[in-house]
Amino acid sequence: xxxxxxxxxxxxxxxxxxxxxxxxxxxxxxxxxxxxxxxxxxxxxxxxxxxxxxxxxxxxxxxxxxxxxxxxxxxxxxxxxxxxxxxxxxxxxxxxxxxxxxxxxxxxxxxxxxxxxxxxxxxxxxxxxxxxxxxxxxxxxxxxxxxxxxxxxxxxxxxxxxxxxxxxxxxxxxxxxxxxxxxxxxxxxxxxxxxxxxxxxxxxxxxxxxxxxxxxxxxxxxxxxxxxxxxxxxxxxxxxxxxxxxxxxxxxxxxxxxxxxxxxxxxxxxxxxxxxxxxxxxxxxxxxxxxxxxxxxxxxxxxxxxxxxxxxxxxxxxxxxxxxxxxxxxxxxxxxxxxxxxxxxxxxxxxxxxxxxxxxxxxxxxxxxxxxxxxxxxxxxxxxxxxxxxxxxxxxxxxxxxxxxxxxxxxxxxxxxxxxxxxxxxxxxxxxxxxxxxxxxxxxxxxxxxxxxxxxxxxxxxxxxxxxxxxxxxxxxxxxxxxxxxxxxxxxxxxxxxxxxxxxxxxxxxxxxxxxxxxxxxxxxxxxxxxxxxxxxxxxxxxxxxxxxxxxxxxxxxxxxxxxxxxxxxxxxxxxxxxxxxxxxxxxxxxxxxxxxxxxxxxxxxx
Ligand code: ADP
Numbered sequence: 001x002x003x004x005x006x007x008x009x010x011x012x013x014x015x016x017x018x019x020x021x022x023x024x025x026x027x028x029x030x031x032x033x034x035x036x037x038x039x040x041x042x043x044x045x046x047x048x049x050x051x052x053x054x055x056x057x058x059x060x061x062x063x064x065x066x067x068x069x070x071x072x073x074x075x076x077x078x079x080x081x082x083x084x085x086x087x088x089x090x091x092x093x094x095x096x097x098x099x100x101x102x103x104x105x106x107x108x109x110x111x112x113x114x115x116x117x118x119x120x121x122x123x124x125x126x127x128x129x130x131x132x133x134x135x136x137x138x139x140x141x142x143x144x145x146x147x148x149x150x151x152x153x154x155x156x157x158x159x160x161x162x163x164x165x166x167x168x169x170x171x172x173x174x175x176x177x178x179x180x181x182x183x184x185x186x187x188x189x190x191x192x193x194x195x196x197x198x199x200x201x202x203x204x205x206x207x208x209x210x211x212x213x214x215x216x217x218x219x220x221x222x223x224x225x226x227x228x229x230x231x232x233x234x235x236x237x238x239x240x241x242x243x244x245x246x247x248x249x250x251x252x253x254x255x256x257x258x259x260x261x262x263x264x265x266x267x268x269x270x271x272x273x274x275x276x277x278x279x280x281x282x283x284x285x286x287x288x289x290x291x292x293x294x295x296x297x298x299x300x301x302x303x304x305x306x307x308x309x310x311x312x313x314x315x316x317x318x319x320x321x322x323x324x325x326x327x328x329x330x331x332x333x334x335x336x337x338x339x340x341x342x343x344x345x346x347x348x349x350x351x352x353x354x355x356x357x358x359x360x361x362x363x364x365x366x367x368x369x370x371x372x373x374x375x376x377x378x379x380x381x382x383x384x385x386x387x388x389x390x391x392x393x394x395x396x397x398x399x400x401x402x403x404x405x406x407x408x409x410x411x412x413x414x415x416x417x418x419x420x421x422x423x424x425x426x427x428x429x430x431x432x433x434x435x436x437x438x439x440x441x442x443x444x445x446x447x448x449x450x451x452x453x454x455x456x457x458x459x460x461x462x463x464x465x466x467x468x469x470x471x472x473x474x475x476x477x478x479x480x481x482x483x484x485x486x487x488x489x490x491x492x493x494x495x496x497x498x499x500x501x502x503x504x505x506x507x508x509x510x511x512x513x514x515x516x517x518x519x520x521x522x523x524x525x526x527x528x529x530x531x532x533x534x535x536x537x538x539x540x541x542x543x544x545x546x547x548x549x550x551x552x553x554x555x556x557x558x559x560x561x562x563x564x565x566x567x568x569x570x571x572x573x574x575x576x577x578x579x580x581x582x583x584x585x586x587x588x589x590x591x592x593x594x595x596x597x598x599x600x601x602x603x604x605x606x607x
Contacts, residue, residue, distance in 0.1 A: 003329075004325070004326055004330075007333055008138070008325060008328065008329050008332065010336055011134065011138050011328070011329075011332045011336065012138065014336075015095070015135050015138060018098075018099070019095060022089065022139065025085040025088060026139065026143055027146060028081045029078060029081035029082040029085045030143065030146035032074055032077050032078035032081055033082065033150070033151075034147065034150025034153065035074055035150070035154055036075055036078045037151060037154070037310050038151075038154045038155060038158060038306075038307060039067070039070065039071045039074060040071065040306075041158075041310070042158060042303060043064075043067040043068075044299075044303070044306065045299040045303035045306075046063060046067070047063065047064065048299040048302050049297055049298070049299030052297070052298055085143075089139065092132075092135045093128065093136065095135060096124075096133045096134060099339065100121070100124065100338070103338065103339045103341075104121070106343075107341065107343060108343040108344055108345045108412075109412040110345075111341060111344070113372075114372065117341055120337050120341075122215075122218070123331075124334065124335055125218070125222075126207075126214070127331050127335075130207070130210075134331055134332055134335045137327065137328040137332075138328045138332070140324070141320070141321040141322070141323075141327075141328060142321070142325075143321075144317045144318070144320055144321035144324070145321035145325070147317055148315065148316070148319075149314075151311070151313070151317070152314045155310060158303055158304075158307050159307055162300050162303075163178060165295070165296070166178055166290050166295050167179065174293065174295065177286065178286075185282075185283075188275050188278075188279055189315055189319065191275065192271075192272055192316075192319045193322060193323070195268060196268065196319050196320065196322065196323030197323060197326060199268040199323065200323050200324075200327045200330070202264050203261055203265075203327060204327065204330045204331075206257050206260055207331075209257055210254060210257045210258070213253050214250065214254055216247075216249060217246065217247050217248075217250065219246065220243055220246040221247065272316060272320075276313075276315075276316055279312055283304075283308045283312075287304045287305060288301075344372075344414070345414055345428075345432070346428050347428075347432040348428055348429035349431050350429045350431060351430070351431055351434055352430050352434045352435055352438060355522070359387075360422055360423055360523070360553065361385070361421075361423050361424065362385075362386040362420070362421070362422055363385045363386070363422075363424075364382050364408075364420055365420075365421065366382075366383060366418035366419070367379055367381070367383075367408065367415050367417070367418035367419070368381055368382070368416050368417040368418055369408060369416045370416050371404075371413070372413075377416075378401050378404045378576055379401045379404055379577070380576040380577050381577065382577055382578065386553075386569075390554075390567075390568055390569060391554045391566065391568060391569070392553070392554065392555050392556065392567060392568075392570075393555075393557075393564035393567035393569070393571070394406075394555060394556065394557045394558075394573060395557075395559070395564055395570060395572055395573070395594070395597065396573030396597075397573075397593075397597075400574050400575060400576065401575075402573050403443075403444070406557070409439075409525075409555075410436070410439050410441060411428075411432070411435060411436070414428065422435075422438075437521060438522045438523055439521045439522075439525060440515075440516035440520065440521035440524045440552075441516060441521075441523075441527070442513050442515075442516045442526045442527065442529050443527050444527045444528050446512040448511050448512060449492065450492055450493040450495040450500070451492065452488065452489050452490065452491055452492070453488055453489075453491075453492055454489060456511055456515060457471055457488075457511060457515050457518050459518070463488060465488060467518055467520075468488055468514075468518060469481075470517075471514035472514050474547060475511075475514045475548065476510065476537060477510050477511065480507065492508075492511075506533045506534060506537055509529065509530075509533060510533070512529075513526065513548075517549070522553060523553045523555065524554045525555040525556075525557075526554070526555070526556050527557045528557060528558060528559065529556070529558075530558070530560070530563065538560075546566075561594075561597055561598050562601070564584065565584045567583075567584075568583055569583070570582060570584060570587060570594070572587065574593050580592050580593060
């Protein structure tokens with residue numbers, strides 16, 4: 001219980017950070033709605049009493065007019081407040097998406113590959129599709145609880161004075177009857193609360209089971225069947241059966257789970273309504289007895305009878321709201337875990353030295369690394385010193401650790417053992433953002449978005465056109481873009497604009513290189529940058545590489561050894577370490593992996 005309250009408090013704090021006004025409107029709307037529901041009943045009671053007391057007709061009309069005016073004003077204010085609240089609730093899901101996106105963007109890269117963190121995110125996506133999202137699960141019970149609470153407060157204001165009068169009356173048995181009735185009503189409320197809790201616990205269990213069962217379906221629907229990427233493979237390899245099994249495989253078990261959840265809810269509703277009906281009957285009987293004994297006026301009977309119905313509804317709302325709050329707390333834990341996940345990387349505050357000549361000394365000292373959650377070392381006791389401002393090629397077999405080396409240099413991960421230094425200082429001590437600014441990287445799995453080409457190249461909405469054209473010129477895309485009527489404003493793909501262009505794989509790769517050049521980091525890193533390029537384009541990239549990267553330090557990972565010949569320094573990776581280093585001319589005459597790889601490739605070029 002205490003834990004649940006803590007979770008709910010934190011969820012409210014997260015939600016309120018950007019939505020304080022929704023909460024204010026919710027409180028005010030319910031305050032007025034609570035009062036509004038009882039006003040007609042109270043008015044009727046007052047009028048009946050005045051009639052029975054023989055009030056003059058004019059006085060009756062005046063009383064009626066005052067009450068109607070009050071009811072009108074309260075109703076209008078209540079409606080305006082509720083409309084304001086509802087309008088704010090409309091974008092509640094967007095709010096959650098924005099908050100989750102913000103948290104995701106602030107996460108260290110390695111958390112994006114962390115299975116536990118990603119599972120929590122996936123669970124939230126399920127909560128969205130099944131319950132409308134965690135904020136929705138939080139605010140609607142809040143709304144119900146407030147409505148029930150304010151309603152109850154109002155009814156108590158009406159009923160308690162009467163009740164005190166009855167309980168204190170000298171008529172035999174009525175005091176005891178009143179206390180007995182209260183005790184009985186409280187016992188009913190408690191029972192309903194317990195039922196609600198039990199149903200919610202069961203719902204959470206069913207939902208967890210459902211999450212496990214629908215994992216495969218969600219994967220296929222969200223990752224495989226959405227978008228066009230998988231379309232070709234699915235058709236060529238006739239993978240319909242595989243997909244159908246993935247999507248429909250657990251259909252029966254999922255359906256059973258849903259039916260169980262529906263049944264629980266139905267039983268709960270039936271129990272709650274039976275108890276409410278019984279409570280109402282008891283209170284009516286009690287009121288009738290009081291009136292019969294002459295303890296309350298006819299007007300009070302009217303007031304009581306009307307209030308009782310409302311009161312039973314309010315208690316129901318309160319119970320439903322409290323149960324739903326408990327439900328929200330259960331799901332909210334995962335959400336908070338995701339939103340509050342601690343970034344693993346230590347981030348220093350040292351600014352990176354700004355060098356006009358872009359020359360930096362990089363040093364790997366006894367660096368070993370294994371991926372989080374893995375027991376296998378991918379890099380082992382790597383020692384390297386790179387006095388750069390030069391071209392450095394990285395070659396080696398698949399899986400030898402080349403990309404991992406780059407990821408460590410860019411601090412997407414921290415080393416497991418050893419130290420990486422930039423200009424003699426541990427890279428962990430540098431301000432993280434400042435450090436990342438040094439790198440312009442084209443990863444193998446780069447992504448060009450369906451936005452304007454200029455925005456892709458500038459990696460943002462502010463496009464420095466001169467710089468963008470310069471980058472396009474360097475990668476050989478200038479003419480291609482000059483032919484396009486919208487130039488840099490041309491959309492990549494047709495998702496957002498019919499006149500967008502489906503650029504080829506090679507053109508997209510060139511754009512990714514142009515983005516790296518535009519960023520103008522001190523290090524230009526390219527991981528297989530020419531894999532999608534035709535031989536002529538590839539040749540252009542090599543030939544223009546010096547011009548392309550200017551005076552920057554460049555790392556160049558490639559399987560095509562011929563493309564590395566223009567680099568003065570070649571690092572040969574094998575099994576997580578650098579086994580050879582030197583220029584092409586030096587390495588090709590040495591016994592070793594480089595010559596092996598070179599000869600393996602060269603044989604395809606000899607006729
Ligand atoms: P290369 O770039 O030389 O082909 P990588 O550096 O990409 O090799 O990978 C080196 C090894 O690290 C491979 O065995 C690969 O399976 C493993 N690896 C790569 N990324 C991850 C990851 N995110 N989690 C666990 N292991 C990984």
